[in-house]
Amino acid sequence: MTLRAVVTGCGHYLPERVVPNSEFEQSLETSDEWIRARSGIERRHFAADGETTSDLASKAAQNALDDAGLNADDIDAIIVATSTPDLTFPSAATMVQAKLGMTRGFAFDVQAVCAGFVFALTNANALILSGQAKRVLVIGAETFSRILDYTDRSTCVLFGDGAGALILEGQTGEGSNEDRGVLSTDLNSDGRHRDILYVDGGVSTQTTGHLKMEGREVFRHAVEKLAQTASQALENAGLTSDDVDWVVPHQANIRIIQGTAKKLGLPMEQVVVTVQDHGNTSAASIPLALSVGKERGQIKTGDLVVTEAIGGGLAWGAVVIRW
Template structure:
């Protein structure tokens, strides 16, 4: 069987930096309270002319700036997002048309924050099944455009950003190993964004903006991150002691700490960047993965565990042996902070 893994990475975060102090003055929520409860100090918001496709294109351009051949033989594009530019054409197709991949297969994947790990699974399956040679997987959001900025429960948590990965054949002993994917729509009312429907199938009303029951989501997240992570480690024949790096969905520092404790994986081996980006939904894992590879924390041959949960309610986990043949990454130019 072919060994399938990540062969290139890219990321983009909008230039506008929104600090907690903005919510302190506008919503009356203390900046220090936001950080203590969520772990978030700041997040990025897209400009009026930036959308989810824009962020995806810029993430791909970031990747190509280091590896101009990264997209060679890519014949499928998958974009994980819950904030697409339009219902159709797909945001994946919009990105493909702007990065030299017009005409390849392209589709959007909607499992919210779990989407990037779902996308890696879809890519691996397509390649092993002969449906694609290489796949460009993106995860990104412009949630700032969908949020009710006066909703104290959600406005402080979410940000914008995108990451991308090319999935293709890697040397023996490396690459994506096993996956656990799941969803339970019974929990949908706890975390959702409505579209055409005005109610859930059981008649529960829907709101038009992102809506979250924080207490229920916290309990769900801690449980499914722990369960799915344990399940995928068992499928891979691994123990938690063999995990070099845990790369979790960046939703809330307390959720991550609780999940890491359940795994028995110390926080020193857990990749964290939500303090600077907030919750970018499908963008969090590729952003965190990119940064940890970029700064040298993740090295050749190290064992990774990726875990995520999201609206749906959904969850996803995978094991991955990192291949350092991925082109050397250089730090992204730090954008000048622009007052929110």
Template structure:
């Protein structure tokens, strides 16, 4: 049976020039390189310049993704930006990216699901592309998480970094089998009763401030491993594939211990895990496309391979996606 699937045809990434090492953080925060590496696997992170909005990161990642897909801004008819750190309360960062790219009038909006934002945004874009409502979609995860840090809280400020990743989605005809190129299955979840585990203590309609990130790390770790594992199995079932068939596992880069814990729980060989957490830290919605781009750049990820994406973020939100490149 012939079907239309949304396929990833280009992947791009952008990281700010400023690199902050653990040793540099230790100069102002009560921490050390050894303490951070042991607990998280993080060795450094990128930090936006003071005058650099998140739309700049998204724009640069989008440019690279379009180039690698052989497309131009003139082809783009849908832009979805997953971000927790928008340029402004409104308009949507996606519309600012549209303007910076010089893309024609089309559909542009943001998705806010924190670290799960890219998986959520990918599922939304899949709905447009696979149903014929968009021919060339940009799905972007972009974050300036360092803007939300309380730099006196060593339990959170050492964990996060800034960056952006983007993919181009285009329709591809398939036969309705797991051999098709494109998105094969999703599982998305949310549990608003766990808000206190990971949140920002501000907002326009509450405090009138941006606020700072707050987290109960041990509780987040426990829920991450259990919940993500369930979503992975559900996404694999929806895609009609088995976990051993997966060529590469591209998880949200929150913490190396979480990556290892999830891989162990779902029985994925750690050699199949794309990990960039040591160099990027947790870039929230940007982490999956950044890791995706890295895996392609270093030659590990190749066309035709089966990929498993997953994330969990504040809300709590979480989810997984299976696609064939």
């Protein structure tokens, strides 16, 4: 028998305010058609004044708990993947812990930008396999609307706010790739590429920054590295793309999603796509898409799911899960 980290619940939350592409036409030299053609994005959600990342995360977490039929004290650990925490410290995860009324266990944040949820999921899997925790609540949550330069049409139209959450629980399997749960992971980073995607400010520089991106360079790295990490994770599990039921990619840009699917030899009919409705929600995009995919009836128990993401750092990775 083999211990596996099995998904037992998922949920998401989106702020009430919906921002259509047309809203940017009032202040920028852009159009709905231009944004759709280059990114596939039609709308996104922005957090309300006073609505924080931990607020979004807590609501997604509660929805995941409800989906699993659990309460907060059934959870041993909370990991929040975010680049936009409420405060420099304490962690957003401890704030979520308090908001959920969880009085035991531990909580911490992971920061790997858009790849954050893949890194958090890998850490949660390791905690379960090592016996440190039985149930881990893994959340991706962002308020990227707070770090955008609204004079830069190449970046500010791409991002949105939201949160998604999964609950992983330790369960025994047979030790084969037919088991439910996390079957393999693959993580990577290369700090030499920092300057193609970053925020030009931070605590130690005593500045407040905005997101900066070299779009063409990010695109070039993304398609190659996402296909590579997904293939490696499948190989680690003794599987190939022929075994995949669903790819749930980081929802950054429809052209990146299409290019990665093509390199993996998979049709778009097997890709969960939410970028048109949410934009790029960074670390929240994969758990958001997983929750929406389940809600739509796409992802079902027993399906083989591959998630992959790339973000600033550069940091990238993939996780193979049997749902």
